[in-house]
Amino acid sequence: MKKGVLLVNLGSPDSPNPKDVKKYLGEFLMDERVIDIPYAARALLVRGIILKTRPKASAAAYKKIWWEEGSPLIVISKRLQDKIKKQVDIPVALAMRYGSMTIEKGLRELVDQGVDEVLLFPLYPQFAMATTETILVKAEEIRKMHFPNLKIESVPAFYNKSDYIEVLSNSIKRHLEGKTYEHLLFSYHGVPERHIRKSDITKSHCKINGNCCVTPSKAHEFCYRHQCLEVTRLVAEKLQLQEGAYSTSFQSRLGFDPWLQPYTDRTIERLGKGGLKNMAIVTPAFVSDCLETLEEIAMEGQEIFHEMGGHEFTTIPCLNDDDDFVNLLSNWITNWNTK
Numbered sequence: 001m002k003k004g005v006l007l008v009n010l011g012s013p014d015s016p017n018p019k020d021v022k023k024y025l026g027e028f029l030m031d032e033r034v035i036d037i038p039y040a041a042r043a044l045l046v047r048g049i050i051l052k053t054r055p056k057a058s059a060a061a062y063k064k065i066w067w068e069e070g071s072p073l074i075v076i077s078k079r080l081q082d083k084i085k086k087q088v089d090i091p092v093a094l095a096m097r098y099g100s101m102t103i104e105k106g107l108r109e110l111v112d113q114g115v116d117e118v119l120l121f122p123l124y125p126q127f128a129m130a131t132t133e134t135i136l137v138k139a140e141e142i143r144k145m146h147f148p149n150l151k152i153e154s155v156p157a158f159y160n161k162s163d164y165i166e167v168l169s170n171s172i173k174r175h176l177e178g179k180t181y182e183h184l185l186f187s188y189h190g191v192p193e194r195h196i197r198k199s200d201i202t203k204s205h206c207k208i209n210g211n212c213c214v215t216p217s218k219a220h221e222f223c224y225r226h227q228c229l230e231v232t233r234l235v236a237e238k239l240q241l242q243e244g245a246y247s248t249s250f251q252s253r254l255g256f257d258p259w260l261q262p263y264t265d266r267t268i269e270r271l272g273k274g275g276l277k278n279m280a281i282v283t284p285a286f287v288s289d290c291l292e293t294l295e296e297i298a299m300e301g302q303e304i305f306h307e308m309g310g311h312e313f314t315t316i317p318c319l320n321d322d323d324d325f326v327n328l329l330s331n332w333i334t335n336w337n338t339k
């Protein structure tokens with residue numbers, strides 16, 4: 001059997017123009033694992049309401065962060081792919097769950113190189129229905145339809161792997177060297193609370209309260225909230241952060257349903273109002289810098305903090321194509337290839 005790897009990230013519009021942003025958001029938000037309501041209601045909400053107004057605002061935000069080479073998320077993912085390619089002996093393709101770099105194209109690229117066994121690698125440290133699960137489901141759909149003889153194995157969420165925690169902790173430490181900060185905020189992309197309950201395989205564990213995510217349970221294999229809290233706990237332990245000098249929050253909520261709390265924007269506001277002068281922020285739900293880190297955190301978050309009287313606001317980049325991260329992923333791939 002010939003093995004190959006398909007890295008999969010979220011995706012971005014083809015350009016920061018409202019037409020392309022609308023097309024991209026239409027595909028993204030019509031995914032039943034992203035907006036998880038019945039089809040008719042989803043179509044009404046997405047096509048009848050969200051796509052009438054949001055593309056213009058989102059396009060303006062994308063314009064602020066767009067690079068000459070393209071969307072930061074795509075450019076960074078390609079750089080990561082290129083560096084991994086140099087370290088492993090098997091073909092490595094890259095796809096996006098939404099947009100033009102489809103999973104079908106990625107699998108075809110591998111199959112055209114003679115690959116018949118694929119390691120599907122969702123580039124998300126934590127499991128979520130709206131990220132990992134939708135990639136697995138889509139890849140299986142495509143396999144059945146176009147490549148029935150292809151074998152696909154997937155990489156599970158790696159949030160608690162000690163080598164990942166080490167690479168993340170070292171990166172945070174390096175980026176904070178010489179910086180003044182009294183508080184480190186771990187900000188993760190949010191999800192509606194309902195998503196957490198839906199992914200609870202025990203159907204009764206996740207109460208989204210102070211306790212469930214720290215009480216051992218097999219539900220945690222698929223609990224995004226638990227996995228985020230664990231990343232914070234493990235990094236804090238590794239970096240010997242003092243209780244009270246760090247906290248966790250959730251960003252990027254959409255709509256009126258309750259999402260995971262506390263919300264990042266309100267947390268920054270509260271920290272600033274409380275007299276905090278210098279803070280740092282890290283975003284471990286994303287492996288590549290993107291709209292949500294470069295605009296929502298580095299620009300909007302900073303503005304909120306300064307409005308509240310804060311001074312230094314240090315944003316720690318995602319792992320991107322950091323050499324230690326490249327080595328980590330390449331090692332995992334090589335171990336899979338040689339097993």
Ligand SMILES: C=CC1=C(C)c2cc3[nH]c(cc4nc(cc5[nH]c(cc1n2)c(C)c5CCC(=O)O)C(CCC(=O)O)=C4C)c(C)c3C=C
Nearest residue numbers: 010011012034035058073128130189191254285290291292
């Ligand atoms: C119901 C809506 C959304 C859910 C659930 C959701 C989960 C989720 N998303 C990411 C990672 C990214 N999201 C990004 C952008 C983005 N996300 C949503 C909505 C939901 N995300 C929207 C509408 C957008 C588009 C931008 C906007 O209009 O604000 C991005 C950035 C993409 C880019 O091109 O840079 C990422 C990455 C995770 C990890 C996650 C659940 C854990």
Ligand SMILES: [Fe+2]
Nearest residue numbers: 130189252292
């Ligand atoms: Fe998102």
Ligand SMILES: [Fe+2]
Nearest residue numbers: 206207212213
């Ligand atoms: Fe929980």
